[in-house]
Amino acid sequence: MSPLTDYELIQSCLQGNQDSFAELIARYKNLVYSVILRMVNDREEANDLAQDVFLKLYKNLDKYYPDYKFSTWTIRIATNHVIDYRRRKKQETVSMEEVEYELGTDDSPENAYIRQEQKQELNQMLVDLPDMYKIPIVLYHEQDLSYQEIADIIHEPLSKVKNRIFRGRRMLKESLLNLRKKEQAGYGV
Amino acid sequence: MECEKAGGYMMKYMDGVLAEPEALWLNKHILQCEHCKEDFFLYDHIMEHFAKMPLCDAPANFEERVMARIRLLPAPAALTDSLERAFCGIWGVFFVLMALGLLLGMSKDAVIAWLSERAGLALAPLAALMASASDDVTRVSNLFLMNMSQFLTRIWQFFSGLQVILLIAMGLLILVQIVLYKKDKVDTAK
Structure with a gap:
């Protein structure tokens, strides 16, 4: 038997079957958590916010229309929720170190250190990007969403999404260039 | 001008939609232009970083924690139903009152006459009160209609x-x- 589609699960949930929602959580928890983590940069906070997002989704299930994919609707709610939360909190994001993943053990300690440093620098640049550029870039490059899906999520025309991704990439490139120049100056090259 | 074109191709490269002739052109250009070459390798470094970014998994007990909170809530359809029922109730009362007001307004003279004729029931004060209230309502309605009519005339003249x-x-x-x-x-x- 083929698994139920997202829409079928939603309909089942609207008929009072809460377990159907558990299946939707299982399908989208990593996507939601991942996107939120990139935005808030703190695992605990991302966990709480992701839970809130699923509660919000549950309460608004009857407002979902299958014109868009459920994942699109989910990420739209998640990004809006984080933006609202930030607006309320007006808090600076913290260090990316917590989000760091483990490095391969076959590297020499020196190489591993350099790679770790470079990863942290690039992650920090991404974190420092304004939301209007960061959200489309994370959705496109990390979540592999299409321009159109991102346009649906952030409620902006396709041209604006492309423009923001292009500008975001340029901003990252400029930050990386400046960093390298500083490093070269530091080494006296 | 060529560097601008190269910048566009670099974006297409990052989107994975760069055609072969465009790739050949870009390759040729970055061999000649130091600035674009530097840009290209910076972009390439960023892309490599994105490619290595792993998807972060939600904590192990995430599902259970969300479901525990959800089980405390009513079913989403029930939430909507109660809201819809409340709205229906409000609209229902509103329309009944509107209809009653309209009926009374349309047949106010007959009602007042009927009340005045029933001297035995001592309804004369009520009839007088109704007549007075009805005059006030008529005056206010006429004033409103007159102002609306003037407003619409002005709008029509303007447009x-x-x-x-x-x-x-x-x-x-x-x-x-x-x-x-x-x-x-x-x-x-x-």
Whole structure:
């Protein structure tokens, strides 16, 4: 038997079957958590916010229309929720170190250190990007969403999404260039 | 000019849609232009970083924690039903009162006459009160209708002739744009 589609699960949930929602959580928890983590940069906070997002989704299930994919609707709610939360909190994001993943053990300690440093620098640049550029870039490059899906999520025309991704990439490139120049100056090259 | 073209191709490269002739052109260009070469390798470094970014998994007990909170809530359909029932109730009362007011307004003279005739029931004060209230309502309604009529006349004078045609044309144009935009979005989403 083929698994139920997202829409079928939603309909089942609207008929009072809460377990159907558990299946939707299982399908989208990593996507939601991942996107939120990139935005808030703190695992605990991302966990709480992701839970809130699923509660919000549950309460608004009857407002979902299958014109868009459920994942699109989910990420739209998640990004809006984080933006609202930030607006309320007006808090600076913290260090990316917590989000760091483990490095391969076959590297020499020196190489591993350099790679770790470079990863942290690039992650920090991404974190420092304004939301209007960061959200489309994370959705496109990390979540592999299409321009159109991102346009649906952030409620902006396709041209604006492309423009923001292009500008975001340029901003990252400029930050990386400046960093390298500083490093070269530091080494006296 | 060529560097601008190269910048565009670099974006296409990052989107994974760079055609072979474009790739050959870009390759040739970055061999000649130091600035674009530097840009290209920086972009490439960023792309490599994105490619290595792993998807972060939600904590192990995430599902259970969300479901525990959800089980405390009523079913989503029930939430909607209760809201809809409340709205229906409010609208129902509103329409009944409106209908009653309309009926009374339309047949106020008959009602007042009927009340005045029933001297034995001592309804004369009620009839007088109704007559007075009815006069007030009539006066206010007439005033409102007169002002509305003046307002509409002024609006009509303002938007007469060519202006109104232009306004309708602009409205239609905007409407067509909105419909096309929505249709495009829905088609692509499907």
